[in-house]
Amino acid sequence: MAGPESDSVVVIGGGVIGIACAHYLNEAGYVVTVLESGTLAAGCSYGNCGYICPSHVLPLATPGALREGVLSVLNPSATYRIKPRLETAFIRWLWQFARRCSTLQMLETAEHLSAILESSAAEYRRLLADEIDGTEYRQSGLLYAFQTTKAAEAFSASERTVAARHGVRSSWIDGVDLSDFDGALKPGLAGGVLFPDDASLRPDRLTAQWIALLKDRGVIFREGVRFENVVRSGRLITAIETSEGPMKADHFVLAAGAISGRLASHFGKALPVEPGKGYSITLDRPEGSPHVPMLFLEHHVGITPFDTGFRIGSMMEFAGFDTSIPRRRLQQLRASASHYLSGDLPTVNIEEWYGWRPMTWDSLPIIGAMPDTDNVSLATGHNMLGLTLAPATGKLVAEHVQGRTPHIDSSPYSAARFN
């Protein structure tokens, strides 16, 4: 048998969630091995927008999302797009999602998201101040900029008011002042809302630095090793089968991103996690590039400045585990950003990327016990917020493995809600 033999935990999946779980488990004294079927942190945790955004309390399932989703079926250019598929699990997922597109459900989900967002933001502040360096972390807030007053007012009426319910600070910036705030913005925009407590970093730098730190602390990372099945004795998983042979541990954590829903069936129960595909391009950093992370909601696109470039990211496609990067989608990212940014964008894409967000139909992550097992924890379903929610997730998983009372109420994230 390969692997650790006592007080050991194997984490399946080497994305930001698996890494965060390894961090807090290592801190709690466990011998931790992270299994990664491909390259560490090269999945959805790689090319995302890098926002640490406690302001994002609103779920994807809002009252308007249902109409948008239905219309998108006929429009391949829609940023938020559902490609119909005759798969029972997907149809069930859509049905449950549609049921949640109401104001009441939205507010309830926001309540549950708010707790874990707050905890994670606090953990990040500590980790990035004391333990993890070199991530291009910017505590410069997140700006939502608008072309039209109508869109700005609609935003204020929903997202900003909900954020206010949860004590999320924000301030209005008049259109005329926007280009002073960030010179990359075009004159003539209607205005913007700044969430000063949001931050950004470069996601691949975060994961690289975090992995290096954990290796120093004794965490074992095994790349190119795929989890395939489990060896079960009643409620206990005694070992897992991997592409490199069986591996024993006292406890297992499933943190395999969008594929986790399918992999969970090996532990006894498939979970409703669907891939929500997004794209990003990373460009060079000429004079006049953005300094502050920004979101342009009218065109559903985000901008993240890095030291050596900036990223444009967007789209939410429900199209299964599709691996293509259509040119028209990348062109769309450029065209969307150009509505707000002055000057021409650099013509070359330094990086072109897609990632599968692990989407649950209720926009809440799945953290805690795997049903019908005594030694498996789940850490998946982080939707559009996996980077932001990683530290609090890792902390909750470590508490679960230790059998300790969770630092926040974790019942809303329990897989028991799918029974």
Ligand SMILES: Cc1cc2nc3c(=O)[nH]c(=O)nc-3n(C[C@H](O)[C@H](O)[C@H](O)COP(=O)(O)OP(=O)(O)OC[C@H]3O[C@@H](n4cnc5c(N)ncnc54)[C@H](O)[C@@H]3O)c2cc1C
């Ligand atoms: C365009 C875009 C922008 C985004 N922007 C943000 C943002 O600004 N802020 C934010 O908080 N979130 C953002 N997200 C969401 C965030 O990227 C995800 O929620 C997060 O990366 C999920 O992390 P993960 O570790 O669960 O999944 P992943 O990073 O996908 O990691 C899962 C890992 O498991 C491995 N794996 C799979 N199967 C197996 C197996 N059988 N055995 C072993 N390993 C396996 C995979 O290879 C993969 O490396 C964005 C997403 C997209 C697409």
